[in-house]
Amino acid sequence: MSVSRSNAQLAAFSGIAGRRVIITGGASGMGAGLVVAFSAHGAQVVSLDIEESVGAAIASDAGATFVKCDVSEQLSVDGAVTRAVEELGGLDVLIHAAGIAPGASAESTPVDLWRQVLDINATGTFLTNQAAFRHMKGSGGRIINFSSAAGAKGYPGKSAYAASKGAVLAWVRSVAVEWAPFGITVNAIAPAIWTPMYDRTRASMTEEQLAQHDRDLIGSIPVGGKLGDIDADLVPVLEFLAGDGSRFMTGQVFAVDGGGLMVR
Template identity: 55%
Template sequence: MRPTNALSEKRIIVTGAARGIGASAVRALVAAGATVTGLDITEPLENGAPVPGDGRLTHHLCDVSSRQSASLAFDSAVKTMGGLDVLIHVAGIQRYTPAESITDDEWDLVMGVNARGTMITNQAAFPHLKDRGGRIVNFASAAGAMGLRGCAHYAASKGAVLAWTRTIAQEWGQYGITANAIAPGMWTPMYEATRSGMTPEQLVAHDRGMAMMIPLGGKLGDPDTDMAPVLVFLASDASHFITGQTLAVDGGLMMVR
C-alpha cells in the first residue's frame, strides 16, 4: 500500500481487524497516515495483519457483542490515540442454516454479534465523536436488502444494521456525525470457508451464477484493491456530505433491477 497523507491526524478504530476486510482496511488507513486501533475477538494473523511500524497502530482484544468488553476496548483505544474521529465497524459472523432449523441460540449468536454489536460499538464511539463530529461506517450486506437463502438470521441481522445506520444518520447528524453502511462483495476468508463446504458440482454452479450476477469481472472483489480505497475515502473529510447511505462495493451484484 503506497503511503499518503490523506488521513493524517485522523484517529480511527476498526473492528474485526484481525483478518479479511478489517485487516486490509487497517493496512490502508495506516498507509494513508491515520493512527489506528484494531479491535478483534482474536489476535491478528501474522500473515494478514499490518506491522505496528512507527507506533500509529495498536491492537486490542474485543468482543463487540459485550458492552463491557467494547467499552473497555474503546476507552483504551481513545486514551492511546488521544481521541477518536472515525469508527469502521467490520466485525460480524455468518451461519448457514435453513430458516426452519434456526435455533434460539444460533439466532441470538448471529443477532448478538451483527446487530447488537453494531449498536454497542456505535454507542461506544458516540461520546467521543459528539463534540467534534466524525464518521461511522458500518458493514452490512446485500443479504440485509435482498435476503439470502440458508441465512435468514444473518440477513435479518444485516437488515437491522441498515435500518440502525439510517436512523443514527438522522439522529446524530446534528453533531456533525455521518453514518453510512457498506454492502461488500469481497473475496474473504469467510467466503473461502463457504466455498470449502461446497461439493465440486455446487462450486461449479456457484461460480457460474456469480459470473452472471457480477458485471465487473464475474467474481467477488479484492479487499485491498477494491474495498480499502473506498474506506479511506469514507474516513476522510472528502466524505463529509454523505450520510445515511448504503454503498454497495460489489462489482454490481446488488444493482437495482
C-alpha cells in the first residue's frame, strides 16, 4: 500500500489557510485568542460577540471582521451569521466559544441566573449551530463547540454552568449523527486554559485560598499542574479540528486540560 502524498494533499492537511471561519465570543478570553491566531495563520475570520467596542478592536487589530451578536437571541444570531457568511463568501468552520460561568450554590441559584446561563451557553449553542448548518448543508464543514469538564463530571458551586455544558455535550453527540450525511462534523472541546478572566479570579482570592487552589491544580492536572496556554495548547488543537485532518472525527469531546478529564 502506497503512503506517498502529493504536495496538494499534504498542504490540505497542514493548516487552516483560506478557511472561512466564524468565531463567537471573540471579544475576550479564548475566543479572542482564537480570532487573533486563526487570522494570523491565514484563515478568513469573522468574530461575533455582544461586546461591540472591545470585539471590534480585537478583530480590527487581527485583520478580521466583527459583527455584533447576542447568541441567546435567534434574530440576532441568524442575522449575524448571515452577515458573516456574506462577508466570507461561504462558511467552512464555526467555533462557538461564547459562554458565561457565574457561580452560586445549587440551593441559592435564582431562576433568573439559571435561565441566563442556559440561554447563553446551551440555547446559544443550539442557535449558532442551527444557523451554521443552514449555510453548510450543501458543502459540509466543521462545527466546534465549547463544552467543559463541568458538563461531564459536574461543578459544585456552579451547577447551572455545569448543567448548561452537559446540555452542550448531549447536543453535540446528537447532531453529529444527524448532520454527518451532509459532510458536517460536530465536536466539542473541554478546555482548561489560562485567560484574563482567570487572572481576575486569582486576584480575588486570599493568599490562603490561592495557595490551596494551586495545590488542587497540581493534584488534578497531571501535565504541568496548572491551566494551559491559549497559543501553545489550545490553538493547535482547534486548528486541527478546523482542518481536513479531522474529517473522520465527529461527536467527540476533546479535553484540552492537561489530563484533568482523563478516564481513571
